[in-house]
Amino acid sequence: MAFSIFIVEDDKWYGEILAYHLSLNPDYKVTRYESAKDCLAKLSDKPDLITIDFSLPDMQGDELFRRIREVNPTVPVVIISGQDEVAVAVKLLKMGVSDYLIKDEATKDLLWNSVVKIRENQSLKKEVEHLREELGQKFSFEKSIIGQSDKLKKVFTMMEKAVRTNINVSITGETGTGKEVVAKAIHYNSDRKKKNFIAVNMAAIPKDLVESELFGHEKGAFTGALTRKPGKFEEANGGSIFLDEIAEMDLSLQSKLLRVLQEREVIRIGGNEKVKLDIRLIVATHKNLAEEVKKGNFREDLYFRIMGLPIELPPLRERGNDVLILAKHFADEFAKENKLGAINFTKEAKEKLQQYSFPGNVRELKAVVDLSVVMCDNNEIKADDITFTSTIREDFYGGENKTLRQHTCDIIKYYLSKFDNDVVATAKALDIGKSTIYKMLQDGEIAV
Template sequence: MGIENRILVVDDDVNMRNMLVTALSRTVGYNVCEAENGERALDCLKEDEVDLVLSDMKMPGMTGLQLLKTIRDGGNSVPFIILTAYGTIENAVDAMRLGATDYLEKGDTSMLKALDVKVKKCLEIKALIDENAALREALDKRYRYVWKSRIMEDITRKVENVATSNSTVLILGESGTGKELVSRAIHYGSKRARGTFIKINCAAIPETLIESELFGYEKGAFTGALRRSRGKFEIASGGTLLLDEIGEMPLLVQSKLLRVLQEKEITKIGAEAPIPVDVRVIATTNRDLKEEVAKGRFREDLFFRLNVIPLVIPPLRHRKEDIRPLAEHFIQKVNEENGFAITGISDEALEVLQQYDWPGNVRELENTIERASVMMRSGNLEKSAIELTGSIRKAAPAGFEAGTTIAEMEKQLIYRTLEYCKGNKTKVAEILAISIRTLRNKLNEYEGRGTEAIESVEE
């Protein structure tokens, strides 16, 4: 324990108070203060931060229970140990109901030994509370919810409920709707918040590598395996693993993932025995997995295993009342990151944003605001600074000649969009609502290289 652990002892009995103060002061790192009654204890709490309150139950004036209730009513969650006379456990139960962290029997012969154990336990709880509070405050700006639509408020409530469980979650929605943000909110709102959050994009990793990425491998498992390597499941043990674009996972790997979810253990490539893992899995996709199951591209048993708690994130065009708060949030973010002085957004510029259908969803809105902010740097964002790009209707000229096959139209559409996006395949995939792997396979097919050819993805 560090010297910052300040303990307040409250007791009207001078002898008992001195004994407790002396016993606690022997422990290095405990800074002990004292109060003879509840009123003085409240003054101490106002004067300085306290990490633990140790209070007698029965005192003249304000009792220990009244002191506890006053502290809790004031919003202070400081750990509180109530001292109760031998044989009056019912009073301790009342204290626990009011929010006491623990209780200690004064007449117990082993009281001082129990005191040491209980104080350490309470200070550990306080340290955890402080750490989580700091973590949530630090993460709030980055992962906070920014919306006012009723549908997203409903999702917020669901996310808060889901976070308290350990169930697998499947998040559905178009690209750019905020599925990863929701995933992180679930993780950081859960008991696993102190653990690692690992994301793996199932579409961005070649099929030949995804198994080793997920499960790891032993030294000598294959050519080039010069050392033992941990996979994402092992790294994320104790935390959360986000399987982004789960619909792109190869069927062979799907079967192995199903076993991991069922057995809570993984087998590295080249290993003889499995090892246990403690990981919460969150999966996201912009595909209709029921349709993928019907087409034989996704295992039905894995779908049911993942779909324990489904969350559907609606596209931005279905919740346009969120555009203003999102735009204002992104302006504030750009200001903080770049030292700009954008004060807001004009009504004319906002109208342009409201009329657009946002095929790239929240991600496209953020990029649009950032681009406009770079142009303006200060003052209000004006209509002239708003440059809308990424609409598929802009990317592809309307109409095809009669007699053109569906396959040929698809090919033309992909190449036109690729030209419009200046070769940025990630952007093309977002606009066409397909995965990077699907786009890569289509291009390989058009160029006669087959769908197994590996091509780098331009971000």
């Protein structure tokens, strides 16, 4: 498809020179206009690029550029001027023109190079948009989050509510339940899907680098700051930022995050410039944030600011037959990547998967299934091909000779720790009475 270029130049001879030079590329369709009025009348033809003589008889270049932007806010515009005033060039470049060229003997070659660069940038933008559309399809609810359990359907309902607006979203759930997958699915199904999704794991960044990572810094702001560096919030502008493990954020930084969220602007470390933000915030944690507030580990005002729409992801052990649906999905996915053909599970293998609690949740299931596909013969996974390597098993059954009562104490202690000492949640997960746990705590068999 031809690349359409409008040349707006009242000097007929000069305009013909530029048009002839660009027309040497057979991919370019060049159309000349001698007035701003004629150009504006043809904007409905949707040119890919427009060059403008700054001093037209019926309109100055800056005014014509403004009028073009009203009709087509994305078309690249190159200004060609007979004057070399720096102030004029700076003003136009700040307005958003793609290039500013001075009329001289080198203009036609400079214009050629400028058109090549603009066309390359447009191709890259289209490619990025195409990739984002593919990501949107990949992260459709049904494709990215596999399962049919009632608890998962409740998650889908909340996600559908989340994509309708820009409300903040807080995702809770055990490690490995798929919090980032849910965050991506919300972003790529929202009206922000063509903008960036920036994920930050708060637990993975050293404390002394978190502020710079999130909010950026200016050159010379501190030792080692050799250049200006935009932060993750700036990178996410127009899109969504996902702060995983938000409960791990230091209290001193929580106050700065609160200010950024309240003011909708960020100031880089060592700078004074205020960068306006248009972002959607999605946070996640495996901890109970309300409990963290009570303990003094998390600011209450920030807690209410980020909570927004809460989505709680159920652990895999509470999702019933989803274990087998996911296992089949992961097996087929791994087999396809490694060109192994269709994979099946024996009845005994399915029973073994369903009887296991998967403390590592979906992430652990995928690792188990991938290994099972490698270990199986004739593309059929048997019970013996399935190996569970959870660290819980090592903690509970490794090494020491313990009584059944001691093992029971270890298991209850593990789950109490996992659920932030929530006795009700622990009793529910282990399918025992909460009074049993309370008595063991009272008798000193379990210490928290």
